[in-house]
Amino acid sequence: MRIKPLSIGNSTYFASVWTDITEQKRAERVLKESEEMFRGLFENTSDAILIMQEDRFLDCNSRALQMYGCSGRHQILGRSVHEFSSPAQPGGQDLEAFTIEKIKAAFKGAPQFFECVCTRVDGTTFPAEVSLNAVQLADRKLVQAILRDVTERKRAEDALRDSLEEKVALLKEVHHRVKNNLQIVASLLDLQASRTENEQVIDVLQDTRNRVKSMALLHETLYRSGNLARINFASYLKDLGGQLLHSFAHASGRITLEYDVAKIALPLEQAVPCGLIVGELISNALKHGFPVGRTGGIVVGFKPVGRTTLVLSVRDEGIGFPPGFDPLSTSTLGLKLVYGLADQLNGYLEIEPSSPGASFRIEFPAPCDTSFEGEEN
Numbered sequence: 001m002r003i004k005p006l007s008i009g010n011s012t013y014f015a016s017v018w019t020d021i022t023e024q025k026r027a028e029r030v031l032k033e034s035e036e037m038f039r040g041l042f043e044n045t046s047d048a049i050l051i052m053q054e055d056r057f058l059d060c061n062s063r064a065l066q067m068y069g070c071s072g073r074h075q076i077l078g079r080s081v082h083e084f085s086s087p088a089q090p091g092g093q094d095l096e097a098f099t100i101e102k103i104k105a106a107f108k109g110a111p112q113f114f115e116c117v118c119t120r121v122d123g124t125t126f127p128a129e130v131s132l133n134a135v136q137l138a139d140r141k142l143v144q145a146i147l148r149d150v151t152e153r154k155r156a157e158d159a160l161r162d163s164l165e166e167k168v169a170l171l172k173e174v175h176h177r178v179k180n181n182l183q184i185v186a187s188l189l190d191l192q193a194s195r196t197e198n199e200q201v202i203d204v205l206q207d208t209r210n211r212v213k214s215m216a217l218l219h220e221t222l223y224r225s226g227n228l229a230r231i232n233f234a235s236y237l238k239d240l241g242g243q244l245l246h247s248f249a250h251a252s253g254r255i256t257l258e259y260d261v262a263k264i265a266l267p268l269e270q271a272v273p274c275g276l277i278v279g280e281l282i283s284n285a286l287k288h289g290f291p292v293g294r295t296g297g298i299v300v301g302f303k304p305v306g307r308t309t310l311v312l313s314v315r316d317e318g319i320g321f322p323p324g325f326d327p328l329s330t331s332t333l334g335l336k337l338v339y340g341l342a343d344q345l346n347g348y349l350e351i352e353p354s355s356p357g358a359s360f361r362i363e364f365p366a367p368c369d370t371s372f373e374g375e376e377n
Contacts, residue, residue, distance in 0.1 A: 048147040051135070055081045055103055058142065067128075067149055069120040081145075084116035086125045106132035107142050118147065126151050168228060175223040182216035207334070209281060210247055214240055214279040218271060230265035233274065237261055239298055240279055248286040254295045256287065261302040264310065267367055273341040274302075274312055280334050281314040281360050289318020289357060296357070309365045315359040 042049060048064035050057050057076050068084055070076050076084070079097055102112045112132040117125050129148045134141060189209040193202045221236045222228055241257040266274065278300060285298050296317030303311050338360070342349040347364030 012341045016153060036122045046148075048145075048149075050076075050145045050147070050163070051137075052081060052103065052143045052145060053140070055100065057081065067120075067126075068118070068145065069122050069124075070249060075121060084119055102130075102132055103143055107134055107141065109134055115150070144154050169211065172223050175228070178212070179216045179219040179223060182212050182219065186212045186216065203287075206247070210244060210279055210283055211276060213243060213247075214275050215272065218268075218275050222268070227239045227265065230267055231271045232263065233266045233271055234261040234263050236271070236275065237278060237302065240275060241282060241300060243299075244279060244282050244286065248283075255290055256297040257282075258297055258299045259301075260299060262304060264304065264366075265304065270345060270364075270367065273344045277312065277338050277341050277362065278314060280338050284334050285314070285316040285318055285358075289316050289320075291319065294319065304366060305363070308366055309363055311361060311363050313361045315354060316357040318357045320353050320356060320358050 014263040043061050043063075045061065045063060048067045049061045051059040057079060060073065060076055065071075065073065065076065068076060081103070085099060098116070102114060106112045115127060115129055118128050119125050127150050129150050131146045133144050133146075134365070135144045136142075168369065173328050186209045189212065193209070196202060217239055218231065218236065221231055221239065225232065238259060241259070243253070245257060275337050282300070284296060290296060298314065298316045301311065301313035301315070306309055339349055342362050342364070345362070345364040347362045350363075351360045352359045352361070
């Protein structure tokens with residue numbers, strides 16, 4: 001209500017103007033309730049919220065005071081963000097350049113998400129996840145920073161990393177000891193072979209020794225690799241081939257080994273039967289396919305077919321199968337072992353004569369998470 005005096009002649013009158021301000025009061029009440037609600041949210045959130053103009057703090061919530069160890073807002077308002085950041089930032093970045101770059105980018109409308117190391121008023125530090133966003137307040141454009149203390153998460157990550165490193169070291173030691181024990185068995189077989197002159201017994205012991213050594217090599221490869229769950233099978237095949245050529249001294253200089261293999265990592269449960277199959281087929285070719293004086297090569301293949309199938313093959317340029325040879329009815333341990341290992345892989349073995357020599361091909365399902373990285377020749 002407004003009252004205004006009016007003079008008319010010798011008399012004075014008062015005029016009053018009444019204005020209904022119900023809507024204004026309602027709007028003021030709504031605005032006040034809204035401000036109280038958002039201030040409550042601002043104050044009671046579990047993350048620290050700070051409002052900055054350029055690199056200085058204009059406002060903060062209670063969680064920010066708690067996080068930085070402040071007793072009141074006077075300890076933080078008006079001060080530079082650099083005073084609450086540790087010089088030791090991730091990646092060794094310069095503190096001032098790091099923070100200014102992020103704040104400028106956020107002010108231009110590009111939200112920023114990063115981790116940094118913050119400093120409390122008592123000089124101690126803590127790691128934090130930070131998000132920066134531009135906010136418009138009245139006629140001012142400011143930057144809002146939301147900080148989350150990730151000390152507990154970092155501590156849990158460090159504990160998990162230490163535990164993982166301990167388990168990796170233990171698994172490496174297991175593979176190393178298995179390899180050593182298998183090498184002892186191979187040495188015992190060598191020693192036993194040297195104590196007999198029976199050629200059949202020597203051949204059996206040598207075949208058994210080569211099988212044991214192929215498994216020992218597998219465990220050694222896993223021990224040396226950075227991945228204890230999978231083995232780089234292409235690399236293993238080359239080491240296995242070289243080991244077998246060394247075992248058959250008579251083949252040196254006459255027979256070559258070639259590889260047509262893709263870089264595929266196999267789990268141990270597939271790598272063991274595949275290694276035994278290749279070892280058996282190369283050994284058979286070296287023993288029976290190249291009589292004295294014959295030269296030639298052996299090609300080992302390992303390729304994907306599509307995304308679901310792997311093909312393992314061994315082809316030699318030897319004398320091939322004898323007339324009337326039926327691989328399905330053979331009684332030799334080597335081929336029986338190959339058939340059994342192919343079944344273990346849920347695969348199918350094809351044996352075909354080639355010109356010259358013989359060819360063995362096994363198709364089996366690829367592990368569902370196998371990655372193919374091209375060829376390694």
